[in-house]
Each structure stands twice: as structure tokens, then as C-alpha cells.
Amino acid sequence: xxxxxxxxxxxxxxxxxxxxxxxxxxxxxxxxxxxxxxxxxxxxxxxxxxxxxxxxxxxxxxxxxxxxxxxxxxxxxxxxxxxxxxxxxxxxxxxxxxxxxxxxxxxxxxxxxxxxxxxxxxxxxxxxxxxxxxxxxxxxxxxxxxxxxxxxxxxxxxxxxxxxxxxxxxxxxxxxxxxxxxxxxxxxxxxxxxxxxxxxxxxxxxxxxxxxxxxxxxxxxxxxxxxxxxxxxxxxxxxxxxxxxxxxxxxxxxxxxxxxxxxxxxxxxxxxxxxxxxxxxxxxxxxxxxxxxxxxxxxxxxxxxxxxxxxxxxxxxxxxxxxxxxxxxxxxxxxxxxxxxxxxxxxxxxxxxxxxxxxxxxxxx
Ligand code: SAH
Numbered sequence: 001x002x003x004x005x006x007x008x009x010x011x012x013x014x015x016x017x018x019x020x021x022x023x024x025x026x027x028x029x030x031x032x033x034x035x036x037x038x039x040x041x042x043x044x045x046x047x048x049x050x051x052x053x054x055x056x057x058x059x060x061x062x063x064x065x066x067x068x069x070x071x072x073x074x075x076x077x078x079x080x081x082x083x084x085x086x087x088x089x090x091x092x093x094x095x096x097x098x099x100x101x102x103x104x105x106x107x108x109x110x111x112x113x114x115x116x117x118x119x120x121x122x123x124x125x126x127x128x129x130x131x132x133x134x135x136x137x138x139x140x141x142x143x144x145x146x147x148x149x150x151x152x153x154x155x156x157x158x159x160x161x162x163x164x165x166x167x168x169x170x171x172x173x174x175x176x177x178x179x180x181x182x183x184x185x186x187x188x189x190x191x192x193x194x195x196x197x198x199x200x201x202x203x204x205x206x207x208x209x210x211x212x213x214x215x216x217x218x219x220x221x222x223x224x225x226x227x228x229x230x231x232x233x234x235x236x237x238x239x240x241x242x243x244x245x246x247x248x249x250x251x252x253x254x255x256x257x258x259x260x261x262x263x264x265x266x267x268x269x270x271x272x273x274x275x276x277x278x279x280x281x282x283x284x285x286x287x288x289x290x291x292x293x294x295x296x297x298x299x300x301x302x303x304x305x306x307x308x309x310x311x312x313x314x315x316x317x318x319x320x321x322x323x324x325x326x327x328x329x330x331x332x333x334x335x336x337x338x339x340x341x342x343x344x345x346x347x348x349x350x351x352x353x354x355x356x357x358x359x360x361x362x363x364x365x
Contacts, residue, residue: 006270006271007038007270007271007272007273008038008272009031009032009035009038009039009271009272010189010270010271010272012031012035012038013028013031013182013189013271014184014187014189017182017183017184017189018184021183022181022182022183022192022194023181023182023183024168024179024181024182025166025167025168025169025180025181025182025256026166026167026168026220026221027166028166028182028271029166029167029276030166030221031271031272032271032272032274032276033164033166033275033276034121035272038271038272039272040272040273040274040275040276041121041122041124041125041164042121042122042123042124043124043272044124045093045124045125045128046275047092047093052259052260052261052262052274052275053259053262053275054262055092055159055160056096056159056160056243056302056336056342056346057092057093057095057096057099057159058092058093058095059332059335059336060329060332060333060335060336061095061099062099062306062311062314062315062318062329062332062333062336063096063099063306063336064095064096064097064098064099064100064103065099065100065102065103065314066305066306066309066310066311066314067096067099067100067157067159067241067309068099068100068101068102068103068104069103069104069309069310070241070309070358070359071086071100071104071110071155071157072104072107072110073358073359074155074238074239074356074358074359075110075113075114075155077356077357077358077359078153078237078238078356080109080110080113081113081152081153082109082112082113083113083115083152083153084113084114084115084152084153084154084155084238085114085115085117085147085151085152085153085154085155085236086114086115086116086117086155086157087117087118087119087147087154087155087156087157088116088117088118088119088156088157088158089119089156089157089158089161089225089229090119090120090158090159090160090161090164091118091119091120091125091129091133092125092129092159092160093125093128093129093132094118094128094129094130094131094132094133095132096157096159097116097118097132097133097136097157098132098133100157101114101116101133101136111136114136115139115152116133116136116137116138116139117138117139117140117141117147118133118138118139118140118141119140119141119142119143119144119146120140120142121142126140144225144228144229144232145228147229147232148232149231149232149235149236150235150236151236152236153236153237153238154232154233154236154237154238154239154240155238155239155240156229156233156238156239156240156241157240157241158240158241158242158243158244159242159243159244160243160244160245161242161244162219162222162225162226162242162244162246162280162285163244163245163246163277163278163279163280164275164276164277165219165221165222165225166219166221167217167218167219167220167221167222167256167278168180168217168218168219168220169215169216169217169218169254169256170198170215170216170217170218171193171213171214171215171216172210172211172212172213172214172216173193173212173213174212175212176197176198177197177198177203177207177216178193178194178195178196178197178198179193179194179198180192180193180194180215181193181194182268189268190268191268203216204216204250204284206249206250206251206283207250207252210252214252214253215252215253215254216252217253217254217255217256217278217279217281218281218284219278219280219281219284219285222280222284222285222288223284223285223287223288223291224288226242226285226288226289226292226351227288227289227291227292228292229292229351230288230289230290230291230292230293230294230351231292231293231294233292233294233351233352233353234292234293234294234295234353234354235293235353236353237353237355237356238352238353238356239350239351239352239353239356239358240289240294240349240350240351240352241348241349241350242280242285242348242349242350242351243302243305243346243347243348243349244280244346244347245279245280245342245345245346245347246279246280246281246282246347247279247280247281247282247283248282248283248299248347249283250281250283250284251281253279255278255279256276256277256278257276257277257278258274258275258276259274259275259277260273260274260275280347282299282347282349285349286299286349286351289349289351292351294351294352294353294354295351295352295353295354295356296349296350296351297349297350297351297352297357297358297361298361299347299348299349300347300348300360300361301343301344301346301347301348302336302337302342302343302344302345302346302347302348303337303338303339303343303344304348304360305348305360306336306337307337308359308360309360311333311336311337312333315329315330315333
């Protein structure tokens, strides 16, 4: 078989491994996704039917509208303050926020109160977001530290953001846990294990009974981002809503995936040309929210969330208004809420300041 050519970023990564030794998956993912020139999110717009993958707001306007209702309900629960900072983490094409803000435009005061802040690193997506959201005068930031510790109440939205942050993987061998590292064998990237094992103190209790060869993933970047944002939400009052695919309890399993042109690919092949993600460990993420001083509400799934926000009646109204589109609207509703589509794989986590009980999350007791 002819040797397939590596990508320019792949060559850089191999040179780095040659120089410094095997590379942590978190370093590899960070380079693949956000390398300044060659990273996946730096180059182009990967979203939508013509791109590599499609997200809930790109499936139907109803998704963003339900988030809009949640923002409105949370703002009212905060006492309808005259100023809030509304932050979206990883806004993609800006579709979610445009649908959300359009849905609440008739609620007196909310749009005037909201200062819109978008956390984004992709120049291509920032351009698209500018087109979608310019009427709301958003500001762009590159990191959570750019959100000040003090200020008006905060409402934060993150859809399919945490899955895009770098993870590390560990594997059990001979009764001990080692980090999985990316090395080179005959010039090709390949998986290996660190020489020194992980100290037992660093392991979650859920791993106690794991057997040899099992893989555990830890998302230290996501955990830090969550703790930092929770600190601001707790201190300024407000709430964060994170929607993503993942599991509700820390568990073992390899969930690293590479997707290009709507197909799964080998994560070590073609760096910079595939989207790399991992399922979110919501138990760990909620814990980080508490570490930051926030209150983590019990996890619900996307079906429960969208139903509580009224997606059923909204779909009925849209179908009545556009009978010719009824089939498409019904299909989109199914895709967003069916158990075998996105409905149960996708979970919704809410972290709020301690006095708040945001709808539709029930108090933790
Ligand atoms: N929320 C959007 C897009 C999801 S894709 C939607 O639902 O359609 C992930 C988004 O996070 C993209 O906008 C991507 O550019 C952004 N992103 C990924 N890694 C990031 C990082 N480290 N910092 C800031 N934004 C990031």
C-alpha cells in the first residue's frame, strides 16, 4: 500500500515528538483543534450539512428558542436586573444565540439589559458570528479570565463546547494506571503508555474495580474552565447552562472520536483536518462547578429540558403557521428529542449561584 502523506500539522507534531518524546493526548488535541495556523477550528467553518458535523441549533430554530426562554426565565428569577452579562462559550455560527434573542425580543427589558459576550478562538467562526449577531453589539473574548470576577449577574450558555476541550487518557496495566501517550514507531504516530504510573490519590473512586486495559479519561481543561466560570457565576449571581453529549457518572471507556465529513476517522490520522472530541464526564464537570463555589443542580437530559421549555407547543405552532414545512419540523423535533437520536445522549447541566433555583432544575435538597 502506498504510504499516505501526513498533513502539515502532522509533520510538526512528529517533529515535536522526535524532539521531546511521547506527547500527551491533551497536547495533541490542543494542537489539532486550536494551533494558530493549522488547527481544525482555526481554518474554516466545520458546522452544518456541508461541513463535518451538525449541532442542535443547526438542526432547528426551536433549539435556540428554548434556550432563549431559559435565559428569560433565569433573568426574571434574578429579579429582572437592569444589567446582565450574557455569555456564550463556543458559539459556532451564532445560530443558537440569534434564535434565542429573537425568541425573547418582546420581553420588556431583557435585550436592553443584556451585554452579549462571545468566547471564541476561531477567526472563521468569529466572522460568521459577526454576521449573525451584530445587531446585539457583542464583544468577543478568548478566555474565561477575560470575564471579570465582579460585575452584574451572569448567564452563561455552552452547547457542545466542553466536548471540544482537550482530555488526557489513562490505561490500566498490571494493576496500575498509566497515561496514554502518542509516540512514533517507524515514523508513524502510535499509542503507548507513560513510564511512571499515576499515584492512586489522583484517581476517582469509580475506578477502584477497573480491570486491566480499561481506559479512563480526564478533562482537566474542561474542569478548570468550569471552576473559573462557576466562581464568577457564584460571586456575581446567575447561572450556567451546559448542554453536551456525555455520561452522568465517572466511568471507564474510550470516547475520543475524530469526525470528518460526517464520518468517524482515526484520531491519530490527518491532524488538523478532523474534529476531535470526547464525551463529557458530567459528574466531574459538576464537581468542578462546586469547587468554583457554584451550586450544581441534578442533571437532566435534552428531552426533559426541551419538553419543560415548551418545545412541543412551539413545534405545533410552527407547523400550523407553515403547513408545507410540517414534515421537516416534525423530523427536527424527533431528532432533538427522541431517545435514539440526541434526546438522552445529550445532557443538560445547570450550575448556579447558591440562592437561585433555575427552572426546570429541581433543588438538590
Ligand atoms: N455551540 C455551537 C458550536 C459548537 S462547536 C453549536 O452548538 O453549534 C464548538 C465551538 O467551540 C466552536 O465555536 C469552536 O470554535 C469553539 N471552541 C473550541 N475550542 C475552544 C477553545 N479552546 N476556546 C474557545 N472556543 C473554543
